[in-house]
Amino acid sequence: MRRQNLALVLSTVAASGPLSRAAVAGRVGLTRAAVSSLVDELLGAGLLVEGETQASGKAGRPGRALALHDRGPAGLGLEVGPAHLGACVVDLRGEPRVWHRVPALNRSRPAEQVLGELAELAAASTREALALGLRIEGAVLAVPGVLGPAHDTVEHAPNLGWHGVVPAEHWPAALRAPELENEANLGALAELWRGGEPADTLVHISAETGIGAALVIDGRLFRGAAGYAGELGHVPVHTDGPRCSCGARGCLEQYAGARAVLRAAGVRGTHRDPVAALVDRAREGHAPTLAALTRAGEAFGTALTSAVNLVDPAAIVLGGAYTELAPWLLPAMTTELTARVRVRPWDPDTLRPSRLGRRGPLLGAALLTTQRVITDPARLWD
Template sequence: MRRQNLAVILSTVAGSGPLSRAAVAKRVGLTRTAVSSLVDELLGARLLVEGDVRTNGKVGRPGRELALNDRGPAGLGLEVGPAHLGVCVVDLRGATRVWHRVPARNRSRPAEQVLAELVELAADGVREAEAAGLEIQGSVLAVPGVLGPAHDTVEHAPNLGWRDVVPARHWPGQLRAPELENEANLGALAERWCGAQTADTLVHISAETGIGAALVIGGRLFRGAGGYAGELGHVPVHHDGPRCSCGARGCLEQYAGARAVLRAAGIRGTHRDPVATLAERARDGHAPTLAALAQAGEAFGTALTSAVNLFDPAAVVLGGAYAELSPWLLPAMADELAARVRVRPWDPDVLRPSSLGRSAPLLGAAHLTVRRILTDPARLGE
């Protein structure tokens, strides 16, 4: 009961603060004595701070305002992408206090080398956070791949070239090894926690080099029986299409992945940021690029039809780097969905771009630890 009450008080201050102890007691339905004892515990854990006396012009004994501590526990988010590394620290108030997202050609390098560079970046981020009075209470690593059941192994990340990689084996003792999570899942959570999406049931697409998706049903991630739900990039859109890296034919990534769209647009050469290249060409009215993006949008619509028919989501969110291509992808996606969805009249407002774009997985990784603290503050003492 005490554990639950600690969570109720902390979440009340988080959602409605700053509040006096008396105001908290009134909102949660506990006695002032009980609230005072629980608040003292939260103050001792550096989860709350008590502000200066306020009077608000009222007669009587003034109260002191309680607020979340912005110099206390914090969450560390990490990310490995095919072309970047990322580190983010978020405080209890949800403010981003550290942010580093740097280019890195990770696709063709050994996992040990990539992780060694990430560790260095993470150590810099932790030092920066500690200098600001923050204490890292957990870390989560976002990866674009399939994870093992225990969430400690990257079983397969084709766009990194990783198979059966255990990051903890390459993590130094002075830094706590991170928990692993799929980047599309974290992107979906970030959209609900930090972005503009309030829908309890949604499909979130995370697309750049590869294409993944996350399903949120009733406000919770749907992982599937073995944790493998969301492999949208390998949904077949043409059964006799080109061979995919997964071994099948006609997968969505062969029509809508960034490299496939570049090829269809006739854009050759190596591009550090293929999505930015496509957006630039599209803005310039480059006809082959516009046609390639329309074809990719049609493929997305075909692949998403089953998900929409099966789950009836309130929102379908185009995220990741592809949020930057939404002006050219969404019209074709919407047309295809309107033509194929039959379980209900298609509402075009269901389909929308992400408000967070590329930053979503890294933000989601950092916020995951903070959310866990806010919903179960007693975990800090365990």
């Protein structure tokens, strides 16, 4: 019971702080004496701080404001993408205190080399965090691919060229190997926790070279029976379409993936950041690019129709790098969904761009640890 009450008090301050002890007691339904004892324990563990006097507007002694500590426990987020590596550290308040995103053409390099460089970035970020008074309580790695049931293996990440990769086998012994999670899932969680997304049932799209999605139902990730839910990029749009890297034909990625859009636009050459190249050409009014983006938006709308009819989400959030393409994708997506969704009322405002954009997966990776601490602080002294 005490473990649950510690979590209740800390979660209340996290959601609504700064709050006085009396205000916390009023919100959680415990006595002031019980809350005071729990608060003292959380203060002693370095999870809360008691700051300036907070006026209550009522007679009597004003309370001191409780808030999450900006030092102490923190989460380390890591990310490997086709063209970048990332690392960030967030404190209990969810504020990024360390942030690194560096270019790296990972799709053409061995996994061992990529993970070695990522480990160096993780170690440097950890040192920076320590200098800020932060203590890393866990590390999570965002990966653009399908994970094994135990979340220790990247079974299939075609845009990295990874198949059956176990990151822990290539991680330095001096560093704790990170937990693995799909980058689309982490982008969705970041949207819930830090993106200001009011809906708790949503489809979150994370797109760049590949296209993934995450389904959140009542504020919880839906993973599917074996953890493979969310492969939006391999939903068939045209069954007789071009062959996909997965082996099937006509998958969404063949029409709406960044490199597929570049090909459709007739843009040649290798681009370190294909989305940025598309944005530049769209802003210039490059007609073939605008047409290709319209076709990509139509393909997205076709693929998402089934999700809307099956799940009835309160929001569809276009995230990842494709947030930057929202001005050109969303109109065609909206038109297609409006034409196809007939069995339920369709509100075009359901579809919207992410507030976090490319930052989402990396931020979500770091937040996963701090959210676990907030919902179960006793885990720190088990």
